[in-house]
Amino acid sequence: MTNHSISLPSPAKLNLFLHITGRRNDGYHELQTIFQFINVCDQLDFTTTNDALVHILPAIKGVPLEENLIYKAAQALKPFAKNEAFGANISLKKRLPMGGGIGGGSSNAATTLLALNQLWQCDLSTDALANIGRHLGADVPVFVRGNAAFAEGIGELLTPVEPETPFYLLVKPDCHVATGQIFADKYLTRDTPPIRIAHALKLSGQNDCLEVVKKHNPEVNEAFEWLQDYGDVKLTGTGACLFIAYNTIEDAERVRASVPKKWQTWVCQGCNVSPTHLALNQWIKKQKSLRLNSELSKPDE
Numbered sequence: 001m002t003n004h005s006i007s008l009p010s011p012a013k014l015n016l017f018l019h020i021t022g023r024r025n026d027g028y029h030e031l032q033t034i035f036q037f038i039n040v041c042d043q044l045d046f047t048t049t050n051d052a053l054v055h056i057l058p059a060i061k062g063v064p065l066e067e068n069l070i071y072k073a074a075q076a077l078k079p080f081a082k083n084e085a086f087g088a089n090i091s092l093k094k095r096l097p098m099g100g101g102i103g104g105g106s107s108n109a110a111t112t113l114l115a116l117n118q119l120w121q122c123d124l125s126t127d128a129l130a131n132i133g134r135h136l137g138a139d140v141p142v143f144v145r146g147n148a149a150f151a152e153g154i155g156e157l158l159t160p161v162e163p164e165t166p167f168y169l170l171v172k173p174d175c176h177v178a179t180g181q182i183f184a185d186k187y188l189t190r191d192t193p194p195i196r197i198a199h200a201l202k203l204s205g206q207n208d209c210l211e212v213v214k215k216h217n218p219e220v221n222e223a224f225e226w227l228q229d230y231g232d233v234k235l236t237g238t239g240a241c242l243f244i245a246y247n248t249i250e251d252a253e254r255v256r257a258s259v260p261k262k263w264q265t266w267v268c269q270g271c272n273v274s275p276t277h278l279a280l281n282q283w284i285k286k287q288k289s290l291r292l293n294s295e296l297s298k299p300d301e
């Protein structure tokens, strides 16, 4: 019998660098960045129901159901479900901080699209899912595709790349950065010349949002200053999270041990294939073998 449940990790991303190369007429900014996943993840469990409803437990504090990106992703996929009575019970173990620049909401949306595409037998291609994802948020497509990528446009034009996969110390200063406020600041650098992909992999990790983020968020400034003695500190997205790459896990752990306790910290590793896709591929393989076994055990007709 086909399994009607699936459990998937929903990872965070880092922007290894972030250049703002222009502003479009609709106000959105054109970027160049490299996205890499890290093995710090939320966990999402999905079970199909037949009541056509989508339930999410527990609710995210401060985020109404209709604004939860998991719910929005499920609603966007619903018209493609094989049976219109299909619904889902979704349980969420939230570990990724919000407003950290590590893309937790976008990741949750992508994980939902990938899981329900299977459970609701939508049979949509990755391109179709990425296209649905694009309307939920600029960072959703990279999580749908599942490969570390050089991104252009507003983040949706993706070319897979394989940057090194060091260990990272990730630090979340005690604040929540409002992405819109950063992009609205008149002093934001918006004219970094576009670069080519080969050049992108050799860059040292400049983030054009850094100065404006530090200006609006003294906690980010303080953490940045503190961390500078311990390596090459970078900002991911519009922050608040900062990260430093290390060659060994021991080096990352040693610095973590001395970080002031008021900041949340993780030691993790860069992943060029999303943990969601690794788990999803295992699940698909298991379903195929279950189907094959049940075909073989049917009595001859």
Ligand SMILES: C[C@](O)(CO)[C@H](O)COP(=O)(O)OP(=O)(O)OC[C@H]1O[C@@H](n2ccc(N)nc2=O)[C@H](O)[C@@H]1O
Pocket (backbone or CB within 6 Å): 015, 027, 028, 029, 030, 031, 033, 101, 106, 137, 138, 139, 154, 155, 179, 180, 183, 236, 237, 238
């Ligand atoms: C900058 C990145 O962190 C890079 O990974 C993301 O693209 C930000 O993605 P996000 O947090 O999902 O942000 P969104 O919710 O899409 O955008 C919040 C607001 O930031 C501004 N915004 C965002 C992305 C972008 N490329 N240009 C913008 O000008 C827009 O005013 C938008 O209304």
Ligand SMILES: Nc1ncnc2c1ncn2[C@@H]1O[C@H](COP(=O)(O)OP(=O)(O)OP(=O)(O)O)[C@@H](O)[C@H]1O
Pocket (backbone or CB within 6 Å): 060, 063, 067, 068, 069, 070, 097, 098, 099, 100, 101, 102, 103, 104, 105, 106, 108, 109, 139, 179, 237, 238, 239
């Ligand atoms: N399932 C969800 N998980 C997290 N945030 C969500 C979710 N659904 C809606 N949101 C909203 O999206 C906002 C941004 O959340 P997210 O975790 O993606 O921030 P972020 O790490 O700053 O992302 P980015 O790197 O894309 O800027 C949250 O403040 C919250 O209001």
